[in-house]
Structures are given as structure tokens and as C-alpha cells.
Amino acid sequence: xxxxxxxxxxxxxxxxxxxxxxxxxxxxxxxxxxxxxxxxxxxxxxxxxxxxxxxxxxxxxxxxxxxxxxxxxxxxxxxxxxxxxxxxxxxxxxxxxxxxxxxxxxxxxxxxxxxxxxxxxxxxxxxxxxxxxxxxxxxxxxxxxxxxxxxxxxxxxxxxxxxxxxxxxxxxxxxxxxxxxxxxxxxxxxxxxxxxxxxxxxxxxxxxxxxxxxxxxxxxxxxxxxxxxxxxxxxxxxx
Numbered sequence: 001x002x003x004x005x006x007x008x009x010x011x012x013x014x015x016x017x018x019x020x021x022x023x024x025x026x027x028x029x030x031x032x033x034x035x036x037x038x039x040x041x042x043x044x045x046x047x048x049x050x051x052x053x054x055x056x057x058x059x060x061x062x063x064x065x066x067x068x069x070x071x072x073x074x075x076x077x078x079x080x081x082x083x084x085x086x087x088x089x090x091x092x093x094x095x096x097x098x099x100x101x102x103x104x105x106x107x108x109x110x111x112x113x114x115x116x117x118x119x120x121x122x123x124x125x126x127x128x129x130x131x132x133x134x135x136x137x138x139x140x141x142x143x144x145x146x147x148x149x150x151x152x153x154x155x156x157x158x159x160x161x162x163x164x165x166x167x168x169x170x171x172x173x174x175x176x177x178x179x180x181x182x183x184x185x186x187x188x189x190x191x192x193x194x195x196x197x198x199x200x201x202x203x204x205x206x207x208x209x210x211x212x213x214x215x216x217x218x219x220x221x222x223x224x225x226x227x228x229x230x231x232x233x234x235x236x237x238x239x
Contacts, residue, residue, distance in 0.1 A: 025188050031065055031083075031101045039064040054094040057205045058087045059213060063123070080126070081172060081219065097135045111136050116159075124200040128157070128165035138174050153181040155199055158192050167199050169215050179223035183214060186230040188238070201233065208232075 039061045040053040062084050086101035109135075113127030129137065134154075135145055149156035149164075154176055157165050170177050187198055202214045208229050209217045217226040 016051065031086075033090055033101070035065060036061060036087055036101060037094075040091075052094075054091045056085050056091075057211055057213075058091055059203065059205070059216065061087050061091075080168070084216075085219075114165075116165075121196070121200070124203060125157075125167050125169075125196075126203070127168045128170075129168055131164060131166070134166050134171075137171060143173070148176075151181075152184040152189060155180070155184055155195060155202075157195050157199060169203060172215065172219065177215065177218050178221075179218045182227050183218070183230045186227065187234045 037053050040056040043049065043056050043060055043064055044053065066080075066083075071092045083101065090096075090101060111129060113129055113133075115127055116122045116125065119126075121191070131145055132142065142146075145154075148154050149166075154170055155167060157167065159165060170180055172178070183202070184198065187194065198227060205211045205213050205216075206229060208224070209225060212222075214229065217223075217229075
């Protein structure tokens with residue numbers, strides 16, 4: 001079954017200015033365990049789902065916490081990953097006493113991400129980097145980034161206004177998420193539009209990965225399971 005295609009978005013030129021401080025302590029922004037629980041319960045209420053709040057996927061809770069306010073908190077890829085790890089720890093042991101979940105340290109040390117103009121793609125893919133920002137992030141020579149995108153060690157997305165953007169979720173700190181290249185190379189490389197579908201699929205919770213996304217599985221070091229799922233998905237899409 002072939003994946004459904006949707007139009008590619010443009011990069012929105014406007015950037016978020018500043019950061020919304022949810023709570024602060026000595027230069028750090030953070031959420032409390034109560035914030036995590038309330039975000040999970042909001043998601044359940046919106047979906048009409050009943051059950052234990054700590055069964056809600058961590059990425060959905062993070063998205064709710066940073067975008068569910070009147071002025072969304074802007075997080076870079078590394079900051080968002082750190083927050084996701086903190087939320088996951090809360091979900092793994094909901095009865096434990098936890099005072100807070102760090103969201104981001106100030107001042108930021110990573111390049112500022114940008115956002116896509118399409119609400120759908122902004123939701124499923126999240127923030128992105130431009131090429132120069134990626135080179136700063138992981139310290140690449142000028143031509144090496146193109147080579148990495150060409151051999152699909154990282155995922156590069158072509159927008160309809162001719163720009164190339166790189167989803168922030170594929171970076172772990174200042175490194176590419178381990179195992180990502182093998183996942184990407186499991187899919188055919190002759191369709192630029194398919195890259196958008198793959199990028200959104202990488203962040204989708206999957207029952208075959210215990211309701212984790214491929215990105216979460218790679219972050220957990222579960223590369224073999226993620227690769228197995230990728231190969232099965234690529235085979236199904238090619239039918």
C-alpha cells in the first residue's frame with residue numbers, strides 16, 4: 001500500500017522571538033511532574049480516551065506542554081529530546097516523587113530552529129534547521145553535509161519554495177541520531193516527496209515498537225527493532 005502524499009510546505013520566515021518561561025530556577029526552564037500529568041490528561045480528554053495518564057506517549061505530552069499554551073515555548077532539537085527523556089522517566093515511574101523535569105538550559109548553545117508554514121507538517125515533523133545551522137550544530141565542512149544527505153545518512157526535505165531543511169529530531173545533541181542512516185536507506189531514494197512521509201513516519205508511535213516512534217527506539221538504542229520495522233514498512237509501501 002503506497003503512502004498518502006500531501007503538499008510540501010514552505011519554511012516560515014518568521015522565527016519565535018524569545019522563550020516563554022514556564023518556571024525558572026537559576027537560568028533553567030522546567031516543568032513539574034504535575035505539568036506532565038495535566039498535559040497527559042488533556043490529551044486523553046481531547047481524544048476521549050480513558051485510562052492511566054502515564055500510558056500517554058512521551059512525545060505527545062512534550063508537544064502538549066510546549067505548544068498547548070497561549071505562547072508556545074520554542075525548543076531546539078536537543079532541548080526537546082532532553083525534555084522527552086525527562087517526561088519518559090516520569091511516565092516509567094509515575095508514583096515516584098519528582099520535583100521537576102528540566103526543559104532547557106539558558107542561554108541556548110545550539111542554533112535556533114525554524115518552523116514550517118503548514119500546521120500539519122509543523123505538528124508531525126516539528127522544528128527544522130537550514131543547512132548552515134546544521135553545519136554549525138555538528139561542525140561539518142561545507143561539502144560534507146550534501147554528501148551525508150546524498151547517501152541518506154541524514155534526512156533532507158525539499159520545500160515547495162526551493163529550500164532544503166533538516167528535521168531537528170534526527171540530531172542528538174551535536175550528533176546525528178545513531179542508526180538513522182540505516183533506517184533511511186531501507187526506503188527507496190527516487191522520490192523526493194516520499195522523504196516528507198518518511199520524516200513524519202519516523203515520529204509516529206508504532207505498536208510494533210511498544211508504542212514508541214522510530215526516533216524514540218533509536219534514542220533508546222533499540223536499533224535492530226527499528227530497522228526491522230523500517231524494512232517491513234518500506235516493503236508494504238512499495239506494493
